[in-house]
Amino acid sequence: MKNNVRTSNDGGNYQKSGALAPVNNNKMKKNKMRMGSVGGGLSLQAFANAKAKNDGYNPALIKKQREFYKNAKCVNKYKKSQKQQNKEQDSSQSTRFVEGRSENREKGKKNYGNKMAYSLKEIYNKKREEEEKERMEKEAIFKARKEEKEKSEARRKDKREKMFKRTRSGQPIMKYRIEHLLQTIQGTKD
Numbered sequence: 422m423k424n425n426v427r428t429s430n431d432g433g434n435y436q437k438s439g440a441l442a443p444v445n446n447n448k449m450k451k452n453k454m455r456m457g458s459v460g461g462g463l464s465l466q467a468f469a470n471a472k473a474k475n476d477g478y479n480p481a482l483i484k485k486q487r488e489f490y491k492n493a494k495c496v497n498k499y500k501k502s503q504k505q506q507n508k509e510q511d512s513s514q515s516t517r518f519v520e521g522r523s524e525n526r527e528k529g530k531k532n533y534g535n536k537m538a539y540s541l542k543e544i545y546n547k548k549r550e551e552e553e554k555e556r557m558e559k560e561a562i563f564k565a566r567k568e569e570k571e572k573s574e575a576r577r578k579d580k581r582e583k584m585f586k587r588t589r590s591g592q593p594i595m596k597y598r599i600e601h602l603l604q605t606i607q608g609t610k611d
Contacts, residue, residue: 583601
């Protein structure tokens with residue numbers, strides 16, 4: 422196996438030792454200088470200066486602000502689209518109103534409002550009837566399944582009682598067991 426050494430564009434060496442990991446001598450030197458010659462950690466003065474430094478950089482706060490502005494932007498877009506839709510509806514309603522108005526403006530508005538309310542009421546009633554039909558159908562299906570289940574449970578219970586019947590002395594009655602065996606054999610032949 423060859424021991425290849427490749428260099429990257431940033432000047433770091435890649436050595437083949439299990440996994441490829443960049444070794445950057447400049448960074449290591451900077452870190453040692455920053456942490457002191459021993460490399461045991463920051464000096465007390467450096468630590469105090471780092472803690473006292475308040476540059477206003479808080480990643481969590483920045484993320485919150487970004488999210489807030491993004492949401493505000495979406496809300497503004499939504500409001501603009503709502504206003505535009507309202508304007509379009511108003512213009513279409515006014516054209517409808519102008520086409521079908523009578524001599525009395527108030528009367529025309531009233532009729533249009535009544536028609537609108539009537540159509541909304543109709544839609545509501547239709548929807549309610551459909552929901553009621555669906556509910557009734559589901560109830561009927563549920564009832565049928567429940568009845569079928571009860572019937573099958575009653576049959577099983579009856580069979581079980583017959584299979585476990587015993588004489589006064591405690592011997593099993595074989596008549597029902599043999600009938601059951603015959604039925605199963607005949608059922609498989611058909």
